[in-house]
Amino acid sequence: MDIQDVIASSDLLSIVSSSGVVLQDKGRGRWRCRCPLHNGHDPTGFSIVEGNDGKLHWTCFSGDCGSGDVIDFVMKWRDLDFVEACKYLAGEVESDPAEVRRLAEERKQKAEQEYQAAKLRLEKAIADLERAKAWEVYHQNLQEMPGKRLLWQLRGIPDAWQDIWKLGYTSDFTVWEPGEDQISWQPAWTTPTLSIPVFQPGWKISTIRHRLLKPRDPGDKYRPDRANLRSHPFVCNPATSVRGPVLVVEGEIKAMVAHIAIDDPNLHVIGIPGKKHFLNSAYLFEDADPVYILPDPDGEEAAIRLAEQIGVERCRMIQLEMKVDDAIVAGLLNRTSLRRLIQYAPKVPVQPIFGRD
Numbered sequence: 001m002d003i004q005d006v007i008a009s010s011d012l013l014s015i016v017s018s019s020g021v022v023l024q025d026k027g028r029g030r031w032r033c034r035c036p037l038h039n040g041h042d043p044t045g046f047s048i049v050e051g052n053d054g055k056l057h058w059t060c061f062s063g064d065c066g067s068g069d070v071i072d073f074v075m076k077w078r079d080l081d082f083v084e085a086c087k088y089l090a091g092e093v094e095s096d097p098a099e100v101r102r103l104a105e106e107r108k109q110k111a112e113q114e115y116q117a118a119k120l121r122l123e124k125a126i127a128d129l130e131r132a133k134a135w136e137v138y139h140q141n142l143q144e145m146p147g148k149r150l151l152w153q154l155r156g157i158p159d160a161w162q163d164i165w166k167l168g169y170t171s172d173f174t175v176w177e178p179g180e181d182q183i184s185w186q187p188a189w190t191t192p193t194l195s196i197p198v199f200q201p202g203w204k205i206s207t208i209r210h211r212l213l214k215p216r217d218p219g220d221k222y223r224p225d226r227a228n229l230r231s232h233p234f235v236c237n238p239a240t241s242v243r244g245p246v247l248v249v250e251g252e253i254k255a256m257v258a259h260i261a262i263d264d265p266n267l268h269v270i271g272i273p274g275k276k277h278f279l280n281s282a283y284l285f286e287d288a289d290p291v292y293i294l295p296d297p298d299g300e301e302a303a304i305r306l307a308e309q310i311g312v313e314r315c316r317m318i319q320l321e322m323k324v325d326d327a328i329v330a331g332l333l334n335r336t337s338l339r340r341l342i343q344y345a346p347k348v349p350v351q352p353i354f355g356r357d
Helices: 003-009 012-018 070-078 082-090 097-132 134-144 146-153 159-164 252-262 279-285 300-310 324-329 335-343
Strands: 030-033 046-050 056-060 168-178 185-200 204-212 222-224 244-250 268-272 288-294 315-317
Touching: 012 046, 012 056, 012 070, 056 070, 070 082, 097 134, 097 204, 134 146, 134 159, 134 168, 134 185, 134 204, 146 159, 168 204, 185 252, 244 252, 244 279, 244 300, 252 268, 252 324, 252 335, 268 279, 279 288, 279 300, 288 300, 300 315
Parallel strands: 244 268, 244 288, 288 315
Antiparallel strands: 030 046, 046 056, 168 185, 185 204, 204 222
């Protein structure tokens, strides 16, 4: 069977549905669902659109999963390379090796072009962010509206730390959604938000994340300040490089609360913005040792995979039955108990306890 025939006969809708999501038919060749690639919660965050050529194309709007055709989806979903994805779609049917290599090279060139274009858009977005200094504007709102500081205080962040991290507030953040053509964007609604500027070591701004205070869907909690800005780990002490002992948690606010509670200047605390970013953050820990990983109660698999990338020999795992910031704010964990958890944290299992599909 020719590989082109295999691709043409592959049903993206059926394959996406088999990943465990329920597609909503929006009519006119459009379907929406939560993203199965990063286990998203936004019920409309993943889109499938039928193009003018009759081919289906998917896009993830609720995360950083990207977009593509049926092969791209299978590659990301099953963690396969191009050839393996083709074989998966073909049901292991033999295909012309030369044709597979040709298609693989075409996709490689296309991916490189898309990467360079996305890189330029990201650089422009960051440059615009630096010029506008939007995080200063949002932080000024806290100073002019002292009552709004309570929103951060209730999450375990005192005023002094709000000022250090330039945390902010805005009453009318505009949430943009993809238009019907799935290419253009349009304003959908406004909501008050808590703004979180994310700095790289050296206090270089990388993004601003908005915690939506009135989301339309409970699982859709965060948005970037503007299009093309990517998620990035929150480094609690961006004044120094990341080296030595490091504590990794899931989420920016959890990292802030844990950093304040532990009160250890020799321990870097880093918040990874969601489970799907754990594997994308391994580069940050090249000079870290040991690495203590404290995932959310449902994040053990992502934590183990991160440890595998970093090197399990220098990783330790801390497991709690509730989210660490909730435990700290509720008074169940304090400086002493947190340090004890770190002191006695066990090694990460050499073999992952969750197998890949």
